[in-house]
Amino acid sequence: MTETSTSAPATAPAPVPALRLHGVSKSYAGNPAVTDVHLEVLPAEVHALVGENGAGKSTLMGIAAGSLAADTGTVEIAGQELTSASPALAHELGLAVVYQHPAILDDLTVLENLLLAVPSARRTDPVKAWARAQLDRVGLDVDLSARASELRTAERQLLEIGKAVALQPKVLVLDEPTESLTQDQVERVFALVAELTAAGTAVIYISHRIAEVRRVADRITTLRNGIIRGTAATGTLTDDDIVEMVVGRALEAVFPPKHPDQGDVGLRVTGLSGAGFRDVDLVCRRGRIVGLAGVEGNGQREVIRALAGLGSVSAGEVVLQGEPLTVSTPGHVARRGVRFIPDDRTSEGLFADLSVRENMTVTHLPALARAGVVSTSREREAVAVGTAGTSIRAASDEVEVRTLSGGNQQKVIFARAMMTEPTLLLCDEPTRGVDVGARREIYQMLRELADDGASVVVLSSDAAELAGLCDDVTVLSAGRVAAQLHDDEVTEQAITGAALRSVHSRHDDADAPVAPEKKRSRGRDPLTWARRSDGAPGLLLLALAVVLAIVTTSRTPTFLGELNVQGLLVATTALGFVALGQLTVVMTGGIDLSAGPVLGLTIIVLSFTATDGGTVGVVTGALIALAVAAGVGLLNAGMVVLGGLPPIVATLATFVAVQGLTLLLRSTPGGLMDPTLLGLPYHAIGPVPIIFIVLVVVAVLAERLLRGAGGRALRATGSHRIAAERLGVRSGRATAAAYVLSSLGAGLAGIVVAGQIGIGDPTQGVSYTLTGITAVVLAGASVYGGRGSYPGVLAGALLLAMLSNASSFLGLDQAWQYWLPGGLMLVATAIAFRARGGQTVAGAH
Incomplete structure (x- = not known):
């Protein structure tokens, strides 16, 4: 008892910093951006970080957020070390960033931007009600189905803030959050900051507006030339003190003198x-x-x-x-x-x-x-x-x-x-x-x-x-x-x-x-739906296909005969598999010029591996051929993702190499295939080949997946790669998967064509590259990435196959098989461009 009464009163342990940067340095090409930075931000405080442009604020916060790797030093978030430069890991540990240039994916809807940024574990059902609550919290009243590209500058900023707050972070970094906001919106943000800090969140507030800093910050840290120059309680500093700390000298009058004289x-x-x-x-x-x-x-x-x-x-x-x-x-x-x-x-x-x-x-x-x-x-x-x-x-x-x-x-x-x-x-x-x-x-x-x-x-x-x-x-x-x-x-x-x-x-x-x-419409009228929807161009293509069928049948009734329909759908299937794979790559902002030669290589491989053995022999040969195709996709992925080559350069090189390999294996047609393979394309239910039904099912399932988490990551990569990576998207993985899937699509197409021709012909695949790209463009996919529809591409493949087929029935010169798709492609591109408000690029891809 006596010992207890005479001992010094226990002191509360110091709180664990919400964010600790220890000895952080970063240079670019030998030029230091930040040097030996030590910074601690406490829970429930607003800590302002001020400095001139180029002082290193964004670099420092990029390191804290996992977007940049420090040359030296460590980052701790809520007592746990950020062990790698990973935005996803930083989010997991509890740090969220509102970037000065919002990490908004223009090709995704408002709802999809929220879903991409916030893991499912931090959301509640129903999702739309949850999303509306997040937007209401920041005062943003927009249609959840609107494309982010439709938002005004202030609305984009509020969406960026809403995404970060929805992560329920332990540390929230606000980098110039009010630059594009009205005064009412600024007040809403300040109220939100007060609410968050009251709940224990640490807020790092970066701004050039001294009045805002003085109003919201508990402490101010100054960064100049990449070096911390000091930290002080806000109440101990005057405006002149802050300016002098920022620029390193007393600043003369901000505004130059006016000239009262009135000239011409x-x-x-x-x-x-x-x-x-x-x-x-x-x-x-x-x-x-x-x-x-x-x-x-x-x-x-x-x-x-x-x-x-x-x-x-x-x-x-x-x-x-x-x-x-x-x-x-x-x-x-x-x-x-x-x-x-x-x-x-x-x-x-x-x-x-x-x-x-x-x-x-x-x-x-x-x-x-x-x-x-x-x-x-x-x-x-x-x-x-x-x-x-x-x-x-x-x-x-x-x-x-x-x-x-x-x-x-x-x-x-x-x-x-x-x-x-x-x-x-x-x-x-x-x-x-x-x-x-x-x-x-x-x-x-x-x-x-x-x-x-x-x-x-x-x-x-x-x-x-x-x-x-x-x-x-x-x-x-x-x-x-x-x-x-x-x-x-x-x-x-x-x-x-x-x-x-x-x-x-x-x-x-x-x-x-x-x-x-x-x-702006709330999306309830048909024109707004058509402008926003990726599937609308596909419906137009289907309508054109119906018109073409009616016109051709009126001239030649046998056009819709069972035999011709079956052949037409088999041709659509081969082209469709190529086009679906091509769209997957285009969605990431890339292109795959090697698809045609991969199709041809698949046929040649089958001419060696599927020549006998019945069903078992054909299945074995097909698996070998698909493995070879996947290998080419991995080669493309390696050159683009790891080697940093532009997709058009990497896949053009693969185009030449694979076509050369095909000719090396068989310089002339040869290698008759097993009859089991020859009958594959023509197993049908009525006039509809089973493989065409498989293609339709694949397109529908792919479309569903495209609207899910994996598909959002794929489209985000193409919409704005840097913004996607800041949100934790593994863009390299998404890109690599896209190239492998493209090659597998070409491989499946090769199996269909092999079943049609029954012999290893090295010249069969080349034309499919451009035709597949044409189907993608006709379907309204953005060649810059981020937007597209698998059923729409299937409709494009059907229309192209019908144009080729109908030309013969109508007695048109072969040149029309090129002119008609070319003209349609120009018209489709112009319509898509106008429908999307003249947007060519959504962001930096």
């Missing part, structure tokens, strides 16, 4: 009307910067895009430097010296796989060319001049621009625009995702450009930014001008007040044009 009119817009706006007047005088403001979705974005030639204009006049400007196309306005800085730099502002040099000079090439050939030395000189005042952080001008931080990417876009000495610069959210130091550089560039006589128009959702930068501000509401502020009238309060007090309504004019994005 550089840009005059009168009565401009179009999709989403009406009767907009705007004047920009030389030496002054004009801002566009308004609550999100009130027409300001449509106006600035229309001025850039990217929108629809139905009325009004635009005059630039005293001459009328036709804003019909981006090319037309660009020739008048108009340059546009888009709000989404990744999809509209940059060529991600090109170098910094190539991105900067792409609009300046004629001035750098001699006799039509671009001089690299002159390019480099131009880039050196263009980057002189921008402090772009890059290892060299030759690195791919996608490797730069967001702020440095933005500087590249600005430097490119400045190189061409624009007469009008249009900026849509010019400082989104940019640190405070880089913002100052951008503001200075805009002011200097205006001082040099250019017209500058800036759209920003940040009223404080417009008030500090702009000389004049035009506020829009419901697509119309609500207020025009000048000089001393331009204050944050006046801008916000004008936007909120406006009495304009979309219903003020019955004939007022409405922005296309306001007309």
Whole structure:
């Protein structure tokens, strides 16, 4: 008793950090990104991570999330070590990330994006009710069946947040989560952060907005040049302290001084009307910067895009430097010296796989060319001049621009625009995702450009930014001008007040044009279903097949005779197996040019292994042939996944090698096959071959699997490989499986053809490569990956077989067997392109 009473009171053990980074370092090509980082984040705290663009924040969080492998150091999540660079393992241990550029799969639906991100163990049934609850939690009201590509920028960000929160993480990383959100949506996010931390979740908050950091963070850690510079409680720091910690020095005034003098009119817009706006007047005088403001979705974005030639204009006049400007196309306005800085730099502002040099000079090439050939030395000189005042952080001008931080990417876009000495610069959210130091550089560039006589128009959702930068501000509401502020009238309060007090309504004019994005359907009408559905093109192909059958039968009744139908369906079966395999590869964003030669090799192998022995001999020979086909698929997978070769290069090499092997084994037809194999294609139920029924069953089952977990991983790989991997998808495994399945499909087709011809003919397979690809394209599959339908491809194979067959019955020249499919393919591609809103690429594949 005495001992107990005199001992020191027990102290509570220190909590286990929710996230611990110990000695983490990472370099790229010898250039350090982060160096010897030690960081601990506690449960139930909001820990802000701040730093300039390129300071290493995203690299550090990529290592914590398992997306990047550290050169040295360890990562612990809730006391457990992350033993390998695996996003799936990081998710399992309890870490989720909301990326600055959302890991959204555009070719998947909203529901499928949620299901892909969240394991079944963390979901409840019914799934749709669970998914709706996750979206309600973040304030996102969209159709679960909508493609993610239909979502607006803010909606994509909310979906990204919803996915991460649905993982019920122990550590949640929010990387610039509010950059594209309205103030109401920001408040919703802050409330969610408070709810999560109250439940014990640790939140790492990365933002360049000091006001947000001060509001939500308990502690702040500063990262500069890849090195931790300090950690402090938020309440002990002033705004100036935080800025100085970030940039390493005291920062002068953020906004350059304004010029009250009014010069000549550089840009005059009168009565401009179009999709989403009406009767907009705007004047920009030389030496002054004009801002566009308004609550999100009130027409300001449509106006600035229309001025850039990217929108629809139905009325009004635009005059630039005293001459009328036709804003019909981006090319037309660009020739008048108009340059546009888009709000989404990744999809509209940059060529991600090109170098910094190539991105900067792409609009300046004629001035750098001699006799039509671009001089690299002159390019480099131009880039050196263009980057002189921008402090772009890059290892060299030759690195791919996608490797730069967001702020440095933005500087590249600005430097490119400045190189061409624009007469009008249009900026849509010019400082989104940019640190405070880089913002100052951008503001200075805009002011200097205006001082040099250019017209500058800036759209920003940040009223404080417009008030500090702009000389004049035009506020829009419901697509119309609500207020025009000048000089001393331009204050944050006046801008916000004008936007909120406006009495304009979309219903003020019955004939007022409405922005296309306001007309989104919930998917209940047939046209919306057809646009979203991957199966709709297949139904159209079936309808065309019926029409072709009716026309041909009216000319030659024997076309639908039992014997011809049976032969037609056997031909469809062979082509169908090739096309189903080809679609599997195309779904991953690849292509398999070796399918035809693999079919031919299967026939040759059968001519050696299935020549006698009855059923047992044929089955044995078929298994050997399929094993050989699978081996070719593994070879393709190895070259693409492990060797990193482009699919078209790898499979073209296999095409040549396999066709050469086929000719080496049999230079001329030979090797009669067992009669059991010869009868295989013609076992039928009425006029329908059993193997065709098998093909239909395979297509239906494959379609069901495509909508399941494995199929979502396959489509996610093709839709956006990097985003898929961040979500834990093993894209390499999915790609490898696709190539093996493609070769097996060609092998099955080879067995069908061998049963038709009964002899080893080395020339039989080659044509199936292009015909199989044609069936895939006809069915509306995206050649970029992510979208397609197995029954649709089967319908395409049927139509192609019918076209070939009907040409003979109709007495058409053999050339029509090529012209008709080619024409149909062009029409199908055009219809799919228009139906999907002109989307060619959903993301980085």
